[in-house]
Amino acid sequence: MARQAHAEKAWASVERFYHNCAIKTTGKKGYPKFKKEETRASLEYKTCGYKLSEDRKFITFTDGFKAGTFKLWGSRDLHYYQLDQIKRVRVVRRADGYYVQFCIDHTREEKKELTGKNIGLDVGLTHFYTDSDGNKIENPRFLRKDEKKLKRLSRQLSKKKKGSKNRTKARNKLGRAHLKVTLRADLRSTRRRNDWVCKEAQRVIQSNDLVAVENLQVRNMVKNHNLAKSINDAAWYKFRVWLEYFGSIYGVPVIAVNPQYTSQNCSSCGQVVKKSLSQRTHTCSCGCTLDRDHNAGKNILQSALKHLSTTLGHKESNVSGETDLCLTRETELDKPTRRKRKASA
Numbered sequence: 001m002a003r004q005a006h007a008e009k010a011w012a013s014v015e016r017f018y019h020n021c022a023i024k025t026t027g028k029k030g031y032p033k034f035k036k037e038e039t040r041a042s043l044e045y046k047t048c049g050y051k052l053s054e055d056r057k058f059i060t061f062t063d064g065f066k067a068g069t070f071k072l073w074g075s076r077d078l079h080y081y082q083l084d085q086i087k088r089v090r091v092v093r094r095a096d097g098y099y100v101q102f103c104i105d106h107t108r109e110e111k112k113e114l115t116g117k118n119i120g121l122d123v124g125l126t127h128f129y130t131d132s133d134g135n136k137i138e139n140p141r142f143l144r145k146d147e148k149k150l151k152r153l154s155r156q157l158s159k160k161k162k163g164s165k166n167r168t169k170a171r172n173k174l175g176r177a178h179l180k181v182t183l184r185a186d187l188r189s190t191r192r193r194n195d196w197v198c199k200e201a202q203r204v205i206q207s208n209d210l211v212a213v214e215n216l217q218v219r220n221m222v223k224n225h226n227l228a229k230s231i232n233d234a235a236w237y238k239f240r241v242w243l244e245y246f247g248s249i250y251g252v253p254v255i256a257v258n259p260q261y262t263s264q265n266c267s268s269c270g271q272v273v274k275k276s277l278s279q280r281t282h283t284c285s286c287g288c289t290l291d292r293d294h295n296a297g298k299n300i301l302q303s304a305l306k307h308l309s310t311t312l313g314h315k316e317s318n319v320s321g322e323t324d325l326c327l328t329r330e331t332e333l334d335k336p337t338r339r340k341r342k343a344s345a
């Protein structure tokens with residue numbers, strides 16, 4: 001089954017590449033490549049090859065690798081779920097240790113009161129986002145600190161001789177710092193930025209009936225050389241993933257709109273008002289004077305509502321790039337096999 005899972009993953013990446021070519025995505029198409037074993041190795045089990053102890057605090061791997069028994073650390077209680085709800089068990093190696101992820105077949109739904117509010121969010125470097133009501137959410141203070149730390153560690157790495165032990169050590173150090181900073185990891189409690197972003201996303205979803213965001217191509221943005229920007233992009237990307245996740249749980253539509261002209265057009269009369277990046281206020285001949293980001297937020301909300309009214313009835317998924325949430329992947333993978341099983345029975 002572990003081999004099967006690997007084959008499925010490989011096939012999925014080949015398929016994704018062809019799909020990206022077919023729809024002619026801008027930028028890289030994601031040509032399949034092998035993962036670097038030393039940094040991001042993973043192994044997946046379905047229903048066999050592992051065994052949970054009676055109290056569900058230990059996991060034993062029973063396949064040919066003889067890895068043995070491990071104590072499980074973490075904040076989630078596995079007793080909450082039935083054993084047959086566990087569809088996948090994934091062992092992942094991260095820079096600071098080994099993690100086991102349980103993919104659980106469980107539909108989470110939450111009730112939410114209608115608030116009568118719609119919101120459009122504009123992201124920026126100076127603030128985490130500005131909404132269509134003009135409220136600004138500051139970047140959390142630890143962003144700056146992280147930036148400094150990453151800079152120092154990557155400088156140290158570049159000074160070490162290639163192939164030396166010290167280089168390996170420096171690389172591991174940098175890897176661990178990156179885990180904290182770029183939000184790659186999934187364990188919420190120890191990953192403070194993901195934690196912050198997740199809570200912020202939940203707050204936004206809970207207090208609105210519709211959320212409009214820019215459809216930014218984050219996959220290309222993260223490779224930016226400007227460190228402050230790349231950190232911000234990573235956080236924004238994660239924020240977007242959480243927004244969509246909470247949106248589906250609370251039944252709040254999250255609409256991604258084309259980011260073109262959102263900052264140039266006037267939100268009150270629609271006229272194009274050209275401005276440079278440094279120009280922070282939007283002043284239009286119609287008499288509309290707004291903060292630049294506030295104006296953009298309004299435009300984003302307006303074009304989302306327009307989009308909604310024209311495509312009503314056509315359900316369109318607007319998710320760009322890849323998502324780290326195993327939930328979305330799981331449903332994709334599980335559906336065909338489940339149907340098959342039912343048919344044969």
Ligand SMILES: [Zn+2]
Pocket residue numbers: 266267268269270271284285286287288
């Ligand atoms: Zn105007």
